[in-house]
Amino acid sequence: MLPPSDNPSFAESTLLGGLALPEAEYGARPAVRMSMFDACHVGVVLRAVLFVESVAGVGAMFGALDPMDWLLRFSLLTGGVLPATLAWLIAGCGLKTWLLRLPPRLQWMAGIALGAIAGAYGCGLLVLIGLLHPAPWWASAFAGALMSAMLLIGLFWRARARTPAATAARLAELQSRIRPHFLFNTLNSAIALVRAEPLKAEAVLEDLSELFRSALADPAESVTLGDEIALAQRYLAIEEIRFGERLQVQWSLDPHADQAKLPPLLLQPLVENAIRHGVEPSATGAQVKISTLRRGSVVVIKVTNSTPAGTGERGNGLALANVRERLLLLHDVQARFQTVFKDGVFQVRLEIPA
Numbered sequence: 001m002l003p004p005s006d007n008p009s010f011a012e013s014t015l016l017g018g019l020a021l022p023e024a025e026y027g028a029r030p031a032v033r034m035s036m037f038d039a040c041h042v043g044v045v046l047r048a049v050l051f052v053e054s055v056a057g058v059g060a061m062f063g064a065l066d067p068m069d070w071l072l073r074f075s076l077l078t079g080g081v082l083p084a085t086l087a088w089l090i091a092g093c094g095l096k097t098w099l100l101r102l103p104p105r106l107q108w109m110a111g112i113a114l115g116a117i118a119g120a121y122g123c124g125l126l127v128l129i130g131l132l133h134p135a136p137w138w139a140s141a142f143a144g145a146l147m148s149a150m151l152l153i154g155l156f157w158r159a160r161a162r163t164p165a166a167t168a169a170r171l172a173e174l175q176s177r178i179r180p181h182f183l184f185n186t187l188n189s190a191i192a193l194v195r196a197e198p199l200k201a202e203a204v205l206e207d208l209s210e211l212f213r214s215a216l217a218d219p220a221e222s223v224t225l226g227d228e229i230a231l232a233q234r235y236l237a238i239e240e241i242r243f244g245e246r247l248q249v250q251w252s253l254d255p256h257a258d259q260a261k262l263p264p265l266l267l268q269p270l271v272e273n274a275i276r277h278g279v280e281p282s283a284t285g286a287q288v289k290i291s292t293l294r295r296g297s298v299v300v301i302k303v304t305n306s307t308p309a310g311t312g313e314r315g316n317g318l319a320l321a322n323v324r325e326r327l328l329l330l331h332d333v334q335a336r337f338q339t340v341f342k343d344g345v346f347q348v349r350l351e352i353p354a
Contacts, residue, residue: 037099037111038155039092043332048151052085053078055147076131084122084144088114088151111152112145119144158329189241204241207234211268222330225292225299225352226258228267232290235268239275246285247275257292260299260352263326267301270323270348274305277346282308294354301350308344320348327352 038044056077064070091114092099099107123140126132190208193201211234240247271290278286289304324337327350336351 037092037096037107038158039089040096041332042334044155044158045086045089046333047154048089049082049085051151051154052081052147056081076126079129079131080122080126080140083125084118085147087121088118088144088148091118108149108152112148115148115151116141116145118148189238193241200241204238207238210234211238222261223264224258225260225262225267225301228262228264229253229258229290229292231265232267232271235271236288239279243275243279243285246282247279248285248287250287250289252289252291252293254293254299257294257299257301257354260294260354261330262352263330266323266326267303270303273320274303274346278305278307297354299352299354301352302347304345304347306345307341323348 039048057074060070060073060077064073092111099110102110119140119142120137122144123132123135123137127135187208190201190204193204211231236247236249240249267290271288274286274288278288286306286308289302291300291302291304293300320339327335327337331352334353336349338349340347340349
């Protein structure tokens with residue numbers, strides 16, 4: 001299942017542009033406001049703590065006489081910096097919904113103010129246990145505000161990366177998942193079935209409509225794995241009309257994994273790649289396996305396909321890179337994405353929180 005390497009042509013882009021329905025009919029798309037306080041992820045917490053501790057470690061070098069003296073100074077700073085950082089992250093996570101209602105400028109001001117309060121809080125802890133005298137209240141507050149501003153910059157760019165893009169970017173997203181030639185092939189299959197098997201033709205068009213409805217809908221932050229499986233099943237039902245016995249599909253689904261969260265339209269392009277690089281180039285067809293399994297707090301998803309030796313078009317990795325990036329944006333360090341190609345079998349393995 002190697003990623004597609006062809007670029008959309010002008011004709012394809014024109015066709016996709018025609019799929020964008022007028023705003024007057026469906027209403028204008030609401031503006032999405034970014035929240036810079038998505039500090040509830042484990043990855044964000046780890047990076048924030050590592051960043052602040054790194055700055056504290058460098059700061060402890062000033063005036064340190066030897067490594068032991070540096071270690072003592074660093075330990076002293078950590079005693080105030082670490083609780084202050086965690087307090088800022090907890091406050092940002094807990095107040096995220098309220099802060100989202102504020103305009104971006106006030107979000108920045110609120111975050112910097114929380115940083116100043118957290119800095120004073122860390123200083124107060126050291127004073128309370130008698131490790132700091134005299135107390136540098138103002139310096140601690142300003143240091144906390146500065147560190148908060150730097151953390152906000154990182155969270156801002158992270159939020160910006162997760163924000164749904166404009167219409168043109170949404171159409172480009174569609175191009176990379178449900179390609180125009182798939183649309184043409186599906187319509188031709190439906191036309192061929194209209195007279196001989198009208199009920200089957202109707203089912204094909206219903207599946208196609210559902211696929212494009214999902215592709216053209218406003219991007220959501222996440223959908224359930226069960227929804228993604230249902231969409232992939234519709235896609236495979238269409239492709240089974242086209243390939244017949246050449247397409248062999250094997251499902252192994254764990255119902256306990258269906259509520260895991262995924263970015264929308266994540267599973268379908270993986271299945272599409274499996275068909276493109278496994279079934280299409282093979283005269284005898286290929287086998288596609290999709291499995292889900294919940295292991296404790298982790299859900300494992302596998303998409304596997306056999307590939308014909310010496311045939312097939314090797315892609316450039318853009319589709320898989322896109323899937324990997326979107327998965328990490330949603331789950332950060334809690335997600336894993338792996339690809340393996342061995343003995344003519346290609347497998348994509350995803351691990352996400354349950």
